[in-house]
Amino acid sequence: MVSTKLTITDTLSLPNSTVEIPSLGFGVYESHDQQCVAAVLAALKAGYRHIDTAQYYENEKEVGEAVRQSGLKRSDVFITTKIDHSEGSVEETYQCVLNSVKVIAGEDGVVDLFLVHTADIGPADCKVVWLALEKLLEEGKTRSIGVSNYGIGHIEEMKQYAKIWPPHVNQIELHPWCQQREVAAYCQKLGIILQAYSPLARATKGNDPTLTEIAKSHEVAWSQVLIRYCLQKGWSPLPKSNTPSRIVENTNVYGFELSEEDMKLLDDLDQGPSGALFEAVSNL
Numbered sequence: 001m002v003s004t005k006l007t008i009t010d011t012l013s014l015p016n017s018t019v020e021i022p023s024l025g026f027g028v029y030e031s032h033d034q035q036c037v038a039a040v041l042a043a044l045k046a047g048y049r050h051i052d053t054a055q056y057y058e059n060e061k062e063v064g065e066a067v068r069q070s071g072l073k074r075s076d077v078f079i080t081t082k083i084d085h086s087e088g089s090v091e092e093t094y095q096c097v098l099n100s101v102k103v104i105a106g107e108d109g110v111v112d113l114f115l116v117h118t119a120d121i122g123p124a125d126c127k128v129v130w131l132a133l134e135k136l137l138e139e140g141k142t143r144s145i146g147v148s149n150y151g152i153g154h155i156e157e158m159k160q161y162a163k164i165w166p167p168h169v170n171q172i173e174l175h176p177w178c179q180q181r182e183v184a185a186y187c188q189k190l191g192i193i194l195q196a197y198s199p200l201a202r203a204t205k206g207n208d209p210t211l212t213e214i215a216k217s218h219e220v221a222w223s224q225v226l227i228r229y230c231l232q233k234g235w236s237p238l239p240k241s242n243t244p245s246r247i248v249e250n251t252n253v254y255g256f257e258l259s260e261e262d263m264k265l266l267d268d269l270d271q272g273p274s275g276a277l278f279e280a281v282s283n284l
C-alpha cells in the first residue's frame with residue numbers, strides 16, 4: 001500500500017509555540033570530526049532537515065560546519081543541542097549554553113531547540129539549567145526548549161519554577177522494545193513532542209523474527225520498518241548513521257504504510273524498562 005499521508009517534509013507543532021519541528025531527524029552521537037561533517041552533509045543531501053547533537057557528543061562545531069557547507073539556508077535546517085550539567089549558577093550556565101549556540105551557528109546565530117540532556121543531574125541542577133534555557137529562549141538565541149530522559153515526576157516538578165511549561169519536547173529512548181508507554185501517554189496528552197532516540201534499537205534487533213517478517217511483507221529493510229513505526233506513532237525519530245547508503249535508506253520510509261496489524265505486532269514487542277539500551281525514565 002502506498003501512503004500519501006506522511007512525507008519527508010512533515011513537521012510537528014510544538015506546544016504553546018509557533019515553531020514546527022521536522023518529524024524525521026538525524027542523530028550524530030558517536031560521530032566525530034570529518035566523519036560527522038560528511039554524515040550531516042549526506043543527510044542534508046538526502047532530505048533530512050533536523051539534526052540532533054549535544055555538548056556531550058563533542059560535535060556541535062562539526063554540525064554547524066556541515067550546515068554552512070551544505071549551502072542550505074540556516075532557517076531551513078532545525079538544529080537541536082543539549083546540556084548535561086549545571087555550571088553552578090543560572091548566569092554561568094546561560095554562558096555555557098550561549099557558547100554552544102555560537103559554536104553551532106556563529107556569533108549572531110540561533111539554534112532551534114535546546115534540551116536539558118538528563119534528569120540524572122538532580123532536581124537542583126535541573127532547575128538551574130532550565131532557568132538558563134528560559135533565558136536563552138527569552139534572548140532569542142534558541143527557538144524552543146525542552147528536556148531529555150525526563151519521567152512524569154521530573155516534568156511535574158518543573159511546575160515549581162518553570163515559566164515555560166510544559167517543555168516543548170521530551171527526548172527519550174523509544175522503539176518497539178522500549179515504548180515507555182506511561183511517560184509517552186503523559187507527554188502526548190500535554191502536547192509535548194516526543195523525540196525517539198535510538199529508534200533503530202542501535203541495530204541490535206535486525207534479526208527479530210516479527211520485525212523481519214513485517215519488513216519482508218513490505219519488501220523494505222528492518223530499519224525502515226522501525227523508522228516508519230516511530231512516524232506512525234507520532235514520534236520524531238532520530239536515526240543515526242555514518243554510512244552514506246544507510247543515511248539514504250533511512251529516508252525511504254514514505255512509500256509504504258504499516259497496517260494496524262503490523263503496528264499491533266510491533267507494539268506487542270514492548271519489554272518495558274528492561275527493553276531499554278540506554279535508560280528508561282523513572283516516572284516517580
Ligand SMILES: NC(=O)c1ccc[n+]([C@@H]2O[C@H](COP(=O)([O-])OP(=O)(O)OC[C@H]3O[C@@H](n4cnc5c(N)ncnc54)[C@H](OP(=O)(O)O)[C@@H]3O)[C@@H](O)[C@H]2O)c1
Binds near residue numbers: 197199224
Ligand atoms: N538524549 C539522549 O540521551 C540520547 C541517547 C542516545 C541517542 N540519542 C540521539 O539519538 C540518535 C540515535 O540513537 P543511537 O545513535 O543510539 O542509535 P540508532 O539510531 O538506533 O542506531 C544507530 C546504529 O544503527 C546503525 N544503522 C543505521 N542505519 C542503519 C541501517 N539502515 N541498517 C543497518 N544499520 C543501521 C548505525 O551504524 P552506522 O553508523 O555504522 O551506519 C549505528 O550503529 C543519536 O545519534 C543521538 O542523536 C540521544
